[in-house]
Amino acid sequence: MSINNQSHNAEDLTRHLHDHCHRYMHHHVLLTRTDGSSFDGIIVNVDVDNVTVLVGEDIMMDREEEDDRYGDYGGYGGGYDRPRRRYRRYRPYRYPLGTLASLALFPYLFPPYYPYPPYPYYY
Numbered sequence: 001m002s003i004n005n006q007s008h009n010a011e012d013l014t015r016h017l018h019d020h021c022h023r024y025m026h027h028h029v030l031l032t033r034t035d036g037s038s039f040d041g042i043i044v045n046v047d048v049d050n051v052t053v054l055v056g057e058d059i060m061m062d063r064e065e066e067d068d069r070y071g072d073y074g075g076y077g078g079g080y081d082r083p084r085r086r087y088r089r090y091r092p093y094r095y096p097l098g099t100l101a102s103l104a105l106f107p108y109l110f111p112p113y114y115p116y117p118p119y120p121y122y123y
Helices: 002-023
Strands: 028-033 038-046 050-061 085-096 100-105
Touching: 002 038, 002 100, 038 085
Parallel strands: none
Antiparallel strands: 028 038, 028 100, 038 050, 050 085
């Protein structure tokens, strides 16, 4: 009887995660897997057993990969101590709903609306 109850609880959890994934579709979310790893991404598709997430990857472009428009000189400033360019690329990954443990919206902080509180030197 307990094996049947455990499978029923697993089905309820999967159904609950399916509903949450469907509710947060096209939102930036933080997903945690059952093995403890977590990642952020944008949910693009939810079906009965899987969820498709666009997962971001940080890309750093090296100076050797850049085009040398200025020859050996490197353009204005000589090209010294110039930071590498950073890009973020999103790739789709499919995850089974059974491997997900939790789902949360990714928090974004935003400034308050106008009228801002007055500056202290106005008093």
